[in-house]
Amino acid sequence: MNHRRVVLSESELPAKWYNLQADLPEPLPPVLHPTTMKPVGPADLAPLFAMELLKQEMSQERWIEIPDDVRNVLSMWRPTPLVRARNLERALGTPARIYYKDESHSPPGSHKPNTAVPQAYYNKIEGIHRLTTETGAGQWGCALAFACKQFDLQCKVYMVKVSYQQKPYRRSMMQLWGGEVTASPSTETESGRSILAEDPLTPGSLGTAISEAVEAAVHDEGVHYSLGSVLNHVMLHQTVIGLEVERQIQEFGDYPNVLVGCCGGGSNFAGLAFPFIRHKIAGKDLRFVAVEPCSCPTMSRGEFRYDWGDTTKLTPLIKMFTLGHSFVPPGIHAGGLRYHGLSPMVSFSLKLGLVEAAACHQLECFEAARLFAETEGIIPAPETSHAIRAAIVEAQRCKEQNKEECIVFSFSGHGLCDMSAYDRYLSGDLEDYEYPQDKISAAIAKLPDIE
Numbered sequence: 001m002n003h004r005r006v007v008l009s010e011s012e013l014p015a016k017w018y019n020l021q022a023d024l025p026e027p028l029p030p031v032l033h034p035t036t037m038k039p040v041g042p043a044d045l046a047p048l049f050a051m052e053l054l055k056q057e058m059s060q061e062r063w064i065e066i067p068d069d070v071r072n073v074l075s076m077w078r079p080t081p082l083v084r085a086r087n088l089e090r091a092l093g094t095p096a097r098i099y100y101k102d103e104s105h106s107p108p109g110s111h112k113p114n115t116a117v118p119q120a121y122y123n124k125i126e127g128i129h130r131l132t133t134e135t136g137a138g139q140w141g142c143a144l145a146f147a148c149k150q151f152d153l154q155c156k157v158y159m160v161k162v163s164y165q166q167k168p169y170r171r172s173m174m175q176l177w178g179g180e181v182t183a184s185p186s187t188e189t190e191s192g193r194s195i196l197a198e199d200p201l202t203p204g205s206l207g208t209a210i211s212e213a214v215e216a217a218v219h220d221e222g223v224h225y226s227l228g229s230v231l232n233h234v235m236l237h238q239t240v241i242g243l244e245v246e247r248q249i250q251e252f253g254d255y256p257n258v259l260v261g262c263c264g265g266g267s268n269f270a271g272l273a274f275p276f277i278r279h280k281i282a283g284k285d286l287r288f289v290a291v292e293p294c295s296c297p298t299m300s301r302g303e304f305r306y307d308w309g310d311t312t313k314l315t316p317l318i319k320m321f322t323l324g325h326s327f328v329p330p331g332i333h334a335g336g337l338r339y340h341g342l343s344p345m346v347s348f349s350l351k352l353g354l355v356e357a358a359a360c361h362q363l364e365c366f367e368a369a370r371l372f373a374e375t376e377g378i379i380p381a382p383e384t385s386h387a388i389r390a391a392i393v394e395a396q397r398c399k400e401q402n403k404e405e406c407i408v409f410s411f412s413g414h415g416l417c418d419m420s421a422y423d424r425y426l427s428g429d430l431e432d433y434e435y436p437q438d439k440i441s442a443a444i445a446k447l448p449d450i451e
């Protein structure tokens with residue numbers, strides 16, 4: 001029998017998260033205070049985050065136990081299937097074996113609740129009653145609203161204005177799970193008001209929405225802030241993806257040559273890749289491809305520098321690949337990939353040469369999404385289509401070189417709430433967009449001068 005899917009049992013849900021910090025050949029550069037520029041400790045961040053999450057942020061422990069209450073909620077949809085994309089392979093005529101880890105099975109439809117659930121849990125047990133956050137395409141807001149509902153917490157979401165207007169269904173999903181949603185920039189916060197004063201017609205950006213959500217949490221003891229990507233504890237929580245794949249690929253009797261994931265803040269890529277980067281550090285020969293849109297080219301055209309995580313410089317400074325905190329990406333449809341920065345752990349892995357970066361154009365990604373829907377049936381999120389495109393490029397290379405490699409990619413989410421984007425693609429309305437170099441240089445020129 002030619003297996004198509006490996007589905008693990010509930011009892012095989014990982015019991016521990018894997019922390020790459022324990023195995024990195026050099027320690028991560030320290031996180032710096034936004035105004036003093038001195039290294040921050042947990043006390044500086046305690047007004048925003050649960051203590052347990054801050055411990056995880058800085059932990060050097062290799063394995064961190066997943067609490068039973070968290071595993072219990074994750075088991076609503078985990079473990080997720082690892083699927084061999086046999087129809088796609090056939091359509092491409094490639095000798096490569098292509099697998100995808102299907103994270104679209106979660107209730108919100110993406111990998112994001114893998115971290116939303118533990119974040120809600122730790123805040124709940126530390127006495128917090130409300131979480132604030134930002135969302136781009138709405139995926140993260142949905143994940144956090146869903147997770148907060150599981151632990152009886154309130155959830156306030158600042159949604160980037162262009163998505164608020166383009167993605168009304170995700171707004172409704174958040175509201176169904178009890179979330180309170182506001183278009184950002186809003187007049188509710190000082191950050192929002194000052195950005196609106198500068199540009200009343202701004203489409204908004206993740207950087208701005210982060211400023212608003214942080215401001216709304218920082219002054220209230222019972223309220224914390226939650227971030228859906230970028231931070232080390234988020235990367236940690238997402239490793240359930242790769243840890244499951246480790247077992248599943250073994251059941252297929254296979255082992256990856258290349259692992260591929262799309263990169264916004266870096267969390268679904270990290271979730272798949274980090275458990276296997278530990279194999280690479282231990283001497284195995286495998287490659288990791290992190291894919292971004294050409295219209296928000298953080299890894300391919302940004303710099304590895306200290307920068308703020310948000311537009312109005314409220315967050316700590318982190319060393320990462322960045323296009324500059326003042327960068328406002330164009331309103332492309334892969335909203336979840338519109339962020340000026342990138343996880344410090346993924347950035348550092350890239351800097352150390354453990355990971356490679358690739359960039360794809362919007363149109364070739366939608367073409368890849370169409371081929372995937374035709375062959376494998378599932379309609380991918382526009383973000384996910386970047387990983388599919390890059391996996392196809394790898395499979396075509398295997399065809400040219402006549403190599404039977406094993407390619408595994410992260411299917412980060414479904415696109416059933418992104419039909420307006422597909423409508424525009426089908427009507428020939430979409431264009432490729434290359435960010436002009438002078439705008440990137442101008443944003444990078446505003447970075448602080450810190451080594």
Ligand SMILES: *Cc1c(COP(=O)(O)O)cnc(C)c1O
Nearest residue numbers: 139229264265266267268336413
């Ligand atoms: C948010 C999102 C991404 C990008 O975020 P990462 O933190 O880089 O994973 C990718 N795919 C989907 C479906 C998303 O919702």
